[in-house]
Every structure is written in C-alpha cells, then in structure tokens.
Amino acid sequence: MRGLRLSVNNLACDRGERRIFEGVSFTLQPSEALVITGRNGAGKSSLLDILAGRLHPAAGAILFSEAGERTLAECLHYVGHRDALKAALTAEENLAFARDFLGNPALKPGEALDAVGLAHAARLPVAYLSAGQRRRVALARLLVAKRPLWLLDEPTSALDTASQETLRLLLESHRENGGMIAATTHSPLFLTDAKEIRIERSPSAAILPGDGA
C-alpha cells in the first residue's frame, strides 16, 4: 500500500449539460484523509461518483499511481447514500457476499459486525434493521475486504453519537494502517489533520443566460 498516490487535477463535472463544479484539484497519499464540504447540490456526491467510476468527468484527470496492475475501482470502497444491501439477506450474508465478491478478504463478517456493534443483528434480514443499523452494516463492509481508498458519502447520516465515535475510530485506524479516505460531510468528522476542500457551484453555471432556475 506504500507509495500509492491519488491525484486529481482540475476536475470538472457536468450533469445534464450544466457545469456543476470545475477546477477541483487535490492529492491523497497513504494515511491522509480528505473532507469534502459544500452546500447541498454543490456536487460533493458527484465528485465521489467520478472517483468511483460511476460518472465521467467533463474535464480534468484522475491519476492513480503505484497501484500495480489494479485499477482505481479495484482499490476503493464506496459507501454512498444507498446502502447497497439486499433487504432479503441477513446482515451476515450481505457482508459474506461483499467479502467474496470484492476479493482481498480481511475480517470475517461476524467480526466486522462486532466492530460496528451489531453482532446481535447478524442473523436478521437487513429489511428488519433501522436506517442507522443499515448504515452500520454498510460501513462494516469497509472491514471485510482490504482496500486502500475509502470513499464515504455522508458516512455519519442516520448514525447516533456513539456510532459516530465508532466510525471515527475505524477511520483513524484505517489511516494508521496506511489507508486513504475521502469523505463528504456536513457534520464534522473530527479526524486529525484532515485536508479539507470546499466545493462551490461553478460561477459560469450560475450566470448562464436564460437559466430559469
């Protein structure tokens, strides 16, 4: 994992022919964390979507170096607004699938659930869990497969204070092991020495002539 480096240069994003943001640049190295802030609709999630390979950037470049033959998508975990959990499967089955599917297995599903304080819910179908509990199962997915870069979209949403603290400890221990984190957030994550970038609506979009909005 040493020597990995993610550099983003002058990234711009278009959604439906509207420029959402442009000129976003940052670099991430092992043990670094990036906190992405900005107003609602500023394009924080779109930035993570671009990094995760779901959206194509309108301009700019993403360089991921020293990863060997692995692509960026194979080196990252993504936890977004939708938890990517199958409601009909139990928490344990969801994690077991992620562990086998993503490769580089790390913790066993039971251990990962224990780490987020949900060991008692392992055999419950995810459909029976509350929003916060589902979010914790989704976060436990970070632990079942070893991947250096974690992309988190509003990781604290729906979490209670105790779980937010658990999450903070998980993030810090990932960084201690040389991991990288990029997270969008509205509430502070209390990470030590985290870089921060603020995404602003690009000015050209705001003054687009004839823009009814």
Next chain:
Amino acid sequence: MIRSFRALLIRDLKLAARVGGSGVMGLIFFLMIVTLIPFALGPDLNLLSRIGPAILWIAALLATLIGLDRLFQADQEDGSLDLLRLSPAPLEIVVLAKVVAYWLVTGLPLAVAAPFLGLLVALSPEGMLAMVATLLVGTPALTFVGAVGAALTSSLRRGGLILAILVLPFMIPTLIFGVSAANAALGGTIPFATPFLILIALSLIAAVVGTVGAAAALRSGE
C-alpha cells in the same frame, strides 16, 4: 475472478429463493398461459397438438420476459450496482453471473416443466422430449438478449414495457427455430438436427453479444 462470479451467482440464487422471486412467478405465469389456450381454442386435440410447440414457446418467451426488468433495476435501486462496479472482475463477468443465475431460476424450470404442460396441449411423448430439448438450449438466447434490454432500462422507473418493446423483435429468430425444431421432431420433411443446431448457435451468439452488450449498457448508463 471465479470467486467474484461464484459469490454473485450464489447471492442471486439465494435472493430468488428468499423473496419467492421471479423464478416461481415465471413458472406460474407459464402455466397460466398454457392452461388458458385450450380453453380459448376448445377441446380439439388435433389442433392443440399441432400448435402445441408454438404455444409452449410463446409462453416460455413471455415468462422469461416477465421478471427480466428487475434483473439490473433491483441492484440499481438499492445501490448494489455501485458495489458490483467495484469488482476485481470485469463488468462482463458480473453480467454473466447475473444472467446465468436468472436463467437457472426461470429458463431451466420452464424447460423441466414443459413435459407436464405438454399434457395440456396433447403433445406426444416425442414432442415433449423435443420441447424439453429446444427450451433447454433456446431459453438462454432469450435471457441473454433480454439482459441487454434490462441493462438499457435499468435506470428507468417503469422500464418493463419499454424492455419488452426493445427486445421482443430480437427474440423472433429464437422463436422461429425453437418452434421449427420442436415441430421437426414431431414429423415433417426437415431433420430435427438442422433447426436445433441453429438454435444452439443462436444461444451461443446471444451469450457473447448479450454479455458484452449489457456490460456496455451498464457502463454508459448514468
């Protein structure tokens, strides 16, 4: 790569069994259509046994179509598709695993159930055997062709109808050769092997084109 394929295949089979998913529904739908036809046509056994293969094939085609819109849409809605994109295996392998799982819970049961439903349309024993054989090698073609449509419509809220309109024309060749192979087994001038081999070829072509096409559609989607 094999690990990812197997993990996804097992997950989809579990889901199909758990939700009482599209497999059972497709089979019941198949049974319904085949049961309705004799009521509509009346008890003319000669007529029924002559058009029996065609009825079974059209019913199988519709039954394949009925759950197809959920193939990628369900994963799209709960965010699982984003997880599947992070696979160490290419997206084609992901598509292949999902389609194989879908075929195992819809196409395979249809082929296995064909002899019992053949009774309803007065098929002869050879006819039933031919139906099993043609459905077994023909339904994969339907599923793979349908997968491209399912991938294209995965982000549409009510994609089911558009899906049917998109893929039905491409299912016509499979239908033609499936029915003609089954009819050839019941007697006629052409040997059984000719349309049957073409049917196999169609399935193999669809397996390649469908997998690559569906993966491309998922990549470009969103």
